Amino acid sequence: MPWALMMARFRLRPPRGSLRAALLALGPFAAIPPLIGFFIVNEYNRSWETYYINIYDNIFDFALERLGLYYSTAINNGAGLLTIMGWGTGAPTFTFDWLVRFPVVGESFRPLVGGDDGYGMFLNTFGDPEFNNPSGIFVHFYEWGGFALLEAALMGWLLGRSYAGWRAGHGFWCCAHAVLLVSLMEILRVPNLFSGRNFVPLALLWLVFRCLGRPVARAPASVRALYGRPNLPSAGPR
Numbered sequence: 542m543p544w545a546l547m548m549a550r551f552r553l554r555p556p557r558g559s560l561r562a563a564l565l566a567l568g569p570f571a572a573i574p575p576l577i578g579f580f581i582v583n584e585y586n587r588s589w590e591t592y593y594i595n596i597y598d599n600i601f602d603f604a605l606e607r608l609g610l611y612y613s614t615a616i617n618n619g620a621g622l623l624t625i626m627g628w629g630t631g632a633p634t635f636t637f638d639w640l641v642r643f644p645v646v647g648e649s650f651r652p653l654v655g656g657d658d659g660y661g662m663f664l665n666t667f668g669d670p671e672f673n674n675p676s677g678i679f680v681h682f683y684e685w686g687g688f689a690l691l692e693a694a695l696m697g698w699l700l701g702r703s704y705a706g707w708r709a710g711h712g713f714w715c716c717a718h719a720v721l722l723v724s725l726m727e728i729l730r731v732p733n734l735f736s737g738r739n740f741v742p743l744a745l746l747w748l749v750f751r752c753l754g755r756p757v758a759r760a761p762a763s764v765r766a767l768y769g770r771p772n773l774p775s776a777g778p779r
Contacts, residue, residue: 542719542722542723543716543719545572546707546715546718546719546722547715550707550708550710550715551710569726576608577601577604577605577608580604580607580608581600581601581604584603584604584607585600589603593607610672611672611674611730612729612730614668614669614672614674615672615674615675615676615729615730615731616676616679616729617668618663618664618668618672618673618674618675618676618679619675619676619678619679619680619683620676620679621663621667621668622660622663622675622679622680622683623679623682623683625663625667626659626663626683627683628682628683628686628687629682629683629684629685629686629687629688630659630683631655631659631660631680631683631684632654632655632659632684633654633655633684633685634654634655634684635675635680635681635684635732635735636681636684636685636692636735637650637654637735638732638735638736638737639735639736639737639739639740640654641654642736642737642740643737643740659683660675660680660683674730674731675731675732676728676729676730676731676732677724677727677728677729677730677731677732677733677734678728678729678732680732681693681732696734699721699734700721700722700725702714703717703718703721703722704718706718712750713746713747713750713751716746716750717742717743717746720739720742720743720746721734721739724736724739
């Protein structure tokens with residue numbers, strides 16, 4: 542995903558209105574076949590050879606059905622969780638997943654966030670613990686009720702800012718957009734936007750671009766006059 546976004550931003554920028562630009566706009570749909578291929582490669586030794594080879598006629602049928610089950614059961618789990626457990630009745634463990642998984646001190650925050658396993662109880666009673674994806678939408682309404690709309694607005698602003706930074710060629714956002722885009726694409730399946738999986742790469746990127754970069758040098762006045770360019774910014778790396 543980072544490679545694809547970097548290529549699309551810096552190497553594949555055709556003129557607007559061209560056929561190439563129209564084809565590039567279909568890029569997200571072109572990612573569906575590689576998704577199926579990656580899933581097959583990932584599951585081949587993990588579950589196909591050990592179990593499902595005896596159930597399905599071929600690995601392609603297995604991959605399509607298994608992928609469909611991942612997303613359909615996730616949406617069903619999330620909707621069922623709200624129906625059975627109610628809105629705003631759960632501890633915000635999904636929202637603060639990044640905090641309780643914080644290195645060294647994360648466990649000390651778990652009592653503040655809440656340690657109940659309402660979702661686990663729901664799966665054991667009404668669902669299937671093997672298909673435990675909760676979706677990335679419903680769980681926040683389970684935790685916060687109607688106030689989850691504010692959380693959704695925050696996520697929308699962050700993703701919009703990420704996309705704008707990627708289009709502008711900002712160094713941090715060009716790298717961070719890959720992380721956030723994957724979370725957006727997977728929002729029907731898992732609540733990754735607030736997960737510890739996201740925190741580590743985003744925190745490392747922030748450290749690199751904020752604390753370890755060198756300011757961009759200002760071009761000499763003679764060069765600016767020659768090329769008619771304004772002063773280069775003195776902010777961090779771009």
